[in-house]
Amino acid sequence: MSKRSPILITGAGGEVGSVSKTIIHMLLEKQYPVRAFVKRDDERAEALREAGAEVFVGNLLDLADVVAAVKGCQRIYFSMSLNPYYTDASILMAAAAQEQGDTEVFVNISEYEQCYMTFDRMSTSHDVRRAWLGGLIGDWSRQQRAHWASERALKWSGLPVVNVQATMFVENPILSWFPLKQLLGANELHLPFGSQKVAPIAAYDVAEVCAKILMDPSGHVSKSYALTGPTLKDMHGVAEDYAAVLDRRISYVPQEADAWIETYVNSAYASRNPHVASHIRALVHLVAGGRYDIVDDQLERLLGRTPKDIQWALKRSMRIREALQNA
Numbered sequence: 001m002s003k004r005s006p007i008l009i010t011g012a013g014g015e016v017g018s019v020s021k022t023i024i025h026m027l028l029e030k031q032y033p034v035r036a037f038v039k040r041d042d043e044r045a046e047a048l049r050e051a052g053a054e055v056f057v058g059n060l061l062d063l064a065d066v067v068a069a070v071k072g073c074q075r076i077y078f079s080m081s082l083n084p085y086y087t088d089a090s091i092l093m094a095a096a097a098q099e100q101g102d103t104e105v106f107v108n109i110s111e112y113e114q115c116y117m118t119f120d121r122m123s124t125s126h127d128v129r130r131a132w133l134g135g136l137i138g139d140w141s142r143q144q145r146a147h148w149a150s151e152r153a154l155k156w157s158g159l160p161v162v163n164v165q166a167t168m169f170v171e172n173p174i175l176s177w178f179p180l181k182q183l184l185g186a187n188e189l190h191l192p193f194g195s196q197k198v199a200p201i202a203a204y205d206v207a208e209v210c211a212k213i214l215m216d217p218s219g220h221v222s223k224s225y226a227l228t229g230p231t232l233k234d235m236h237g238v239a240e241d242y243a244a245v246l247d248r249r250i251s252y253v254p255q256e257a258d259a260w261i262e263t264y265v266n267s268a269y270a271s272r273n274p275h276v277a278s279h280i281r282a283l284v285h286l287v288a289g290g291r292y293d294i295v296d297d298q299l300e301r302l303l304g305r306t307p308k309d310i311q312w313a314l315k316r317s318m319r320i321r322e323a324l325q326n327a
Contacts, residue, residue, distance in 0.1 A: 005033070006054060007214050008069060010093070011079030011109075012036035013044045019109065020079050021048070022207035023214070028052045030215060037069050060089040063096065070096040074104045075214050082143050084275045090150040094157045105217035106159045107210050110147050112167040113140060113286070115226035117148050134289015136257060141282035142275060151224075162213055163224035168292060170200040170229070170313035174284060175238070178264040180323045183246065188253045189239040192260035193288050198238075199295040201229040202308035204316075209302050225298060230307040232295040241310040245320070257288045 007027055011020040021044075024034050028051055036053040037060070038045045045055045058065030060080055070076065076097055080089050090108070097103045117140060121132060130138035140148075154161045170176060174191070182190045206227065213220045233241075239252040261281050269277035286292060299307050314320060 005072060005074050006035040007032055007075045007077070008035045008037060008073035009053075009077045009079075010037040010060060010069075011081065012048060012053075012055075013038040013040065013042070019203050019207045019210070020077070022204055023077060023211045024048060024053050025051060026207060026211040027214065030211075032215060035069065035073060061085055061092065063092050066092045067096045067099070070100055074102050075107075075217070076103065076105070077107045077109070077210055077214060079109045082273075082276045082279055084142065084146075086143060086146040087149045087153070091153050094154055094159060097159055098157050103159055105213065105221060106154065106161045107213050108151070108154055108161055108163050109206070109210065110151060110163045110165045110224075111144060112165050112226055112228070112292070113144050114147055114151055114163065114165045115224070116291075117144065122148070133286060134291050136289045137282055137285035139282075141279040143279040144282065160217065160221040162217070162220045162222075164206065164210055164213075165224060165226045166201055166206045167226075167228045167294070168198060168200050168283070168287070169203045169206070170310050171203050171317060172200070172283075174280065174287075175200060176314065176317050177319055178268075179242075180320065182253075183242060183250060184323060187248055188251050189235060189242055190253050190255050190260065191235050191238075192255040192257040192284060193235050194254050195234055196288060196290050196293060197232045197234045198287060198292045199228040199230070199232045200238075200310055200313075201227060201299065202310075202313040204313065205229075205299060205303060205307045209299070212302070225302065226296075227299045227302075228295045230295070230297075230300065230309065232293065233310070238310065241314060244311050245314045246324075257284060260284070 009020050009024050024036055027034050034053040035056055036048045037056050041057045049055050056069045078093050080086055126138045151163055179189055182188045235252045239250045243250040265277055265280045
């Protein structure tokens with residue numbers, strides 16, 4: 001690829017899993033030029049410059065900024081943190097890419113629910129949806145519906161799109177932020193999932209899949225990849241992973257879902273970011289209702305190697321490291 005055609009990576013200043021940042025470093029390591037789209041010119045942006053990326057500071061909801069960022073980029077990775085205007089941003093990016101007219105691949109990081117959010121399921125009655133979703137919730141979150149709308153808009157755009165629909169990250173706040181106080185204080189893992197199982201995915205693996213597609217889009221365009229982690233585990237199994245990482249005995253103590261949500265989710269987000277709070281509440285109910293009890297080998301086939309496990313990701317979690325230092 002010519003150095004005159006950088007790969008555009010949005011969400012470069014994001015926090016959960018730092019997928020965009022990891023993609024940037026993977027591409028730079030392979031000598032691909034990168035344009036990193038960030039919202040603020042802060043220490044994270046400076047670190048990307050020092051790594052060798054071209055940093056573009058702008059707003060994903062400002063079409064002029066988006067057009068300027070896309071200019072000269074034939075390969076695009078689109079990511080945005082949880083936002084009530086997510087669909088707007090994805091459509092603006094698609095419009096800019098479509099207008100430029102020479103896009104080779106548009107990698108859209110999406111969510112696992114998209115693989116089963118069919119039109120028929122979304123348009124059925126509230127009671128039927130509640131039963132199918134596990135009995136604890138009757139609808140998807142606004143963020144999940146925004147991803148659904150965005151995927152369809154991208155399909156209608158005619159762009160060479162690849163949707164990467166990742167399941168819950170190991171680095172998701174539900175698994176690796178909220179439980180830390182009880183983990184370090186009482187040696188207990190407090191989560192509201194009963195005996196349900198999940199197959200969390202390491203953000204690093206998602207980044208590597210996306211980087212591979214950006215470097216060589218052939219065979220991927222117009223596909224959607226629903227990715228899980230390599231192992232299906234109940235919370236007792238996750239507690240064992242924490243025990244290995246923290247080098248202490250950890251017991252799983254099941255919690256009632258709504259009480260746990262009030263203690264952790266609502267207290268952290270409800271007043272300052274209700275959109276994020278509503279999304280995490282929906283995700284908790286979906287997991288507690290059994291909708292994430294799925295594992296497959298598609299991630300391994302795309303990577304060409306064994307995926308990273310939960311312990312690997314937990315050991316590299318900056319939040320866990322900081323919590324241990326401050327304990």
